[in-house]
Amino acid sequence: MIRLFTTGGTIDKIYHDANSEFSVGDSLLPELLSEANVSIPWQITELCRKDSLELNDTDRAHIRAAVAACAEQRVIITHGTDTMPLTAAALSDISADKVIVLFGAMQPARMRRSDAVFNLGFAMAAVTLLTSGVYITMNGEVFEAGRVRKNLKAGRFERC
Amino acid sequence: MIRLFTTGGTIDKIYHDANSEFSVGDSLLPELLSEANVSIPWQITELCRKDSLELNDTDRAHIRAAVAACAEQRVIITHGTDTMPLTAAALSDISADKVIVLFGAMQPARMRRSDAVFNLGFAMAAVTLLTSGVYITMNGEVFEAGRVRKNLKAGRFERC
Amino acid sequence: MIRLFTTGGTIDKIYHDANSEFSVGDSLLPELLSEANVSIPWQITELCRKDSLELNDTDRAHIRAAVAACAEQRVIITHGTDTMPLTAAALSDISADKVIVLFGAMQPARMRRSDAVFNLGFAMAAVTLLTSGVYITMNGEVFEAGRVRKNLKAGRFERC
Amino acid sequence: MIRLFTTGGTIDKIYHDANSEFSVGDSLLPELLSEANVSIPWQITELCRKDSLELNDTDRAHIRAAVAACAEQRVIITHGTDTMPLTAAALSDISADKVIVLFGAMQPARMRRSDAVFNLGFAMAAVTLLTSGVYITMNGEVFEAGRVRKNLKAGRFERC
Numbered sequence: 001m002i003r004l005f006t007t008g009g010t011i012d013k014i015y016h017d018a019n020s021e022f023s024v025g026d027s028l029l030p031e032l033l034s035e036a037n038v039s040i041p042w043q044i045t046e047l048c049r050k051d052s053l054e055l056n057d058t059d060r061a062h063i064r065a066a067v068a069a070c071a072e073q074r075v076i077i078t079h080g081t082d083t084m085p086l087t088a089a090a091l092s093d094i095s096a097d098k099v100i101v102l103f104g105a106m107q108p109a110r111m112r113r114s115d116a117v118f119n120l121g122f123a124m125a126a127v128t129l130l131t132s133g134v135y136i137t138m139n140g141e142v143f144e145a146g147r148v149r150k151n152l153k154a155g156r157f158e159r160c
Numbered sequence: 161m162i163r164l165f166t167t168g169g170t171i172d173k174i175y176h177d178a179n180s181e182f183s184v185g186d187s188l189l190p191e192l193l194s195e196a197n198v199s200i201p202w203q204i205t206e207l208c209r210k211d212s213l214e215l216n217d218t219d220r221a222h223i224r225a226a227v228a229a230c231a232e233q234r235v236i237i238t239h240g241t242d243t244m245p246l247t248a249a250a251l252s253d254i255s256a257d258k259v260i261v262l263f264g265a266m267q268p269a270r271m272r273r274s275d276a277v278f279n280l281g282f283a284m285a286a287v288t289l290l291t292s293g294v295y296i297t298m299n300g301e302v303f304e305a306g307r308v309r310k311n312l313k314a315g316r317f318e319r320c
Numbered sequence: 321m322i323r324l325f326t327t328g329g330t331i332d333k334i335y336h337d338a339n340s341e342f343s344v345g346d347s348l349l350p351e352l353l354s355e356a357n358v359s360i361p362w363q364i365t366e367l368c369r370k371d372s373l374e375l376n377d378t379d380r381a382h383i384r385a386a387v388a389a390c391a392e393q394r395v396i397i398t399h400g401t402d403t404m405p406l407t408a409a410a411l412s413d414i415s416a417d418k419v420i421v422l423f424g425a426m427q428p429a430r431m432r433r434s435d436a437v438f439n440l441g442f443a444m445a446a447v448t449l450l451t452s453g454v455y456i457t458m459n460g461e462v463f464e465a466g467r468v469r470k471n472l473k474a475g476r477f478e479r480c
Numbered sequence: 481m482i483r484l485f486t487t488g489g490t491i492d493k494i495y496h497d498a499n500s501e502f503s504v505g506d507s508l509l510p511e512l513l514s515e516a517n518v519s520i521p522w523q524i525t526e527l528c529r530k531d532s533l534e535l536n537d538t539d540r541a542h543i544r545a546a547v548a549a550c551a552e553q554r555v556i557i558t559h560g561t562d563t564m565p566l567t568a569a570a571l572s573d574i575s576a577d578k579v580i581v582l583f584g585a586m587q588p589a590r591m592r593r594s595d596a597v598f599n600l601g602f603a604m605a606a607v608t609l610l611t612s613g614v615y616i617t618m619n620g621e622v623f624e625a626g627r628v629r630k631n632l633k634a635g636r637f638e639r640c
Contacts, residue, residue, distance in 0.1 A: 010495070010497060010500065013495070015490070015493070015502070015587055015588060015591060017490060017561065017586040017587065017635055018632060018633075018635065020490065020531060020533075020562075021502075022495065022500075022501075022502055032278065033278075033300075035267075035273045035274065035275060035278070036275045036278035036279070036299075036300060037266060037275050037299055037300075037315070037316060038278075038299055038300035039299040039300060039301050039316055039317075039318075040300050040301060051500060053500070081497065082500075106197060106497040107195075107495055107497070108495060110591050110592055110593070111495065111590050111591060111592065112432070112590055112591065112592055113195045113590070114195065115195060115196045115197050117277040117278050117281065118192065118193075118195070118196035118198075118277050118278075118280060118281035118284075119196070119281060120278060120281065121277065121278035121279060121280065121281025121282035121283075121284075121285070121300075122281035122282065122284055122285040123281075123285075124278075124281075124282055124285075124300050125281070125282040125283075125284075125285035125286045125289070125297065125300075125302070126285045126289065128300075128301075128302065129285070129286065129289040129290065129302065130289065137285065139196075139197055139198055139199040140193075140196060140197075140198035140199060140200050140281075140284050140285075140288075141199050141200060141288075142285070142288065142289065152498055153498075155197070155497055155498065156197060156199055157199075158199075170335070170337060170340065173335070175330070175333070175342065175427055175428060175431060177330060177401065177426040177427070177475055178472060178473075178475065180330065180342075180371060180373070180402075181342075182335070182341075182342055211340060213340075241337065242340075266337040267335055267337070268335060270431050270432055270433070271335060271430050271431060271432065272430055272431065272432055272592070273430070312338060313338075315337055315338065352598065353620075355593045355594065355595060355598070356595045356598035356599070356619075356620060357586060357595050357619055357620075357635070357636060358598075358619055358620035359619040359620055359621050359636055359637075359638075360620050360621060426517060427515075433515045434515065435515060435516045435517050437597040437598050437601065438512065438515070438516035438518075438597050438598075438600060438601035438604075439516070439601060440598060440601065441597065441598035441599060441600065441601025441602035441603075441604075441605070441620075442601035442602065442604055442605040443601075443605075444598075444601075444602055444605075444620050445601070445602040445603075445604075445605035445606045445609070445617065445620075445622070446605045446609065448620075448621075448622065449605070449606065449609040449610065449622065450609065457605065459516075459517055459518055459519040460513075460516060460518035460519060460520050460601075460604050460605075460608075461519050461520060461608075462605070462608065462609065475517070476517060476519055477519075478519075
């Protein structure tokens with residue numbers, strides 16, 4: 001069983017005509033996993049619907065508690081990209097037998113062209129194959145928590 | 161550097177109105193990897209454009225030679241699903257330091273709803289994280305060559 | 321109220337992995353009309369699910385009877401492209417107050433790139449604005465029944 | 481020959497990760513018309529890239545001058561939805577032999593689910609079949625300039 005938690009971010013953004021804005025909507029992950037015809041059982045829980053710049057310490061404590069409390073060993077968290085490294089670091093001291101993978105997207109999953117589905121597939125393989133620890137998987141790479149940053153200008157994650 | 165070889169199969173099928181049929185077209189992989197904004201360098205080579213039921217021993221020898229000859233350690237092969245396990249087995253005795261991952265799709269990548277992009281992301285993580293050997297990654301699972309079959313009725317891969 | 325009848329054809333084709341073939345599936349039209357946020361009421365009825373090369377005289381009589389019997393003045397019929405002109409001609413003598421528009425697609429509506437949605441929008445405007453008669457709308461043009469053929473080689477409809 | 485002018489609006493919006501915002505990007509219309517395999521020749525010109533709430537009198541004078549000066553009789557204008565009725569009214573006194581159709585979209589054309597492609601097909605048929613005048617085509621309906629408003633709450637256009 002793989003456990004997925006959603007926290008918001010670009011990946012789940014929808015467009016609202018009424019105010020000409022994007023905001024976080026229902027997660028597309030269940031639909032995307034269904035299209036991918038995945039054999040392994042999974043369960044998904046929404047923790048919040050926020051741009052990651054809006055996540056505060058209380059939100060991070062909430063995410064941390066949910067991950068720590070869940071029965072599953074393999075955990076995926078979708079997250080906005082701007083503060084994903086910060087949340088990853090905040091999860092570092094969860095007990096050593098869990099494999100925790102955070103990912104998100106630079107383009108909403110609802111766009112015709114997006115990195116969301118590729119990133120979901122990459123994260124599912126990573127959470128299956130990695131040993132215990134906290135990781136970020138973006139841009140087709142695996143980063144360890146605490147050693148990764150978003151390069152805002154380049155629009156990609158890199159080691160640091 | 162990750163090396164990709166394409167051999168055809170459902171993943172790259174296009175629809176021809178003229179004869180009301182599909183056939184294998186240009187691979188969508190370069191476009192999909194571009195959308196995924198992958199950091200790691202990759203190179204793609206077309207080996208053939210066949211339904212996997214049409215692949216014969218000569219084709220498999222051609223695929224085997226290309227994989228054995230390439231300089232890269234990490235190799236991904238897109239392949240039709242029906243005989244993917246057969247080709248995987250035919251690659252088993254390639255020298256021990258290569259990581260070889262085969263994958264395909266049950267729905268063409270050109271369909272709105274397809275497992276192709278998820279499977280591509282999954283394969284990219286798998287080829288990065290697995291130790292040397294020959295693998296099939298389908299339905300969100302990693303299978304070792306020689307221990308996997310396609311369950312045609314269920315429309316998914318399973319261990320055997 | 322606009323009445324829509326579906327008869328099959330490329331527009332509604334789905335891909336079956338089990339036999340590596342496309343065949344006519346559930347019509348995507350309700351989903352597409354919902355996405356288009358159409359104000360005018362519509363109702364859709366499936367008459368058959370055939371490639372248009374397989375439509376016989378009995379099928380055409382069935383289509384003709386359904387169109388003649390329906391209460392609505394404005395009628396759209398989705399149809400395979402190969403014999404669409406033949407069916408249009410077979411509907412020519414239906415009573416003079418109906419506006420009947422046939423259309424289809426060269427690429428299935430389920431493909432990422434298809435003429436299906438554009439053609440649906442075009443047909444909806446045509447059935448709203450045309451005077452009574454039987455028409456084919458394809459390739460962004462309006463053709464009168466009896467004066468249109470499919471140019472198979474060019475992959476488009478033309479006057480004749 | 482059909483002449484198309486783009487002015488911006490939701491239809492051409494793209495998402496920017498760097499600032500978590502959308503803005504008007506290159507128009508997708510050429511790509512969409514190509515996918516629709518339209519026979520009739522068309523030419524497209526970008527006039528501006530603005531949310532329609534940002535369009536001022538100078539912009540409208542610019543749009544008006546471009547439409548009045550173009551050689552083509554049949555003109556389509558893509559436009560943000562919020563002030564589309566205002567621009568349509570500003571074009572009302574252009575010489576009587578032109579057919580001018582304005583349309584836009586409630587969801588960006590780059591979204592998987594959008595009214596953009598349907599609306600484009602509808603507008604192309606409308607500009608072909610309508611007599612001279614200025615019209616808005618949205619939600620599968622034809623509205624005359626001066627007798628239409630956007631119902632922001634309902635998310636659709638209606639007569640007034």
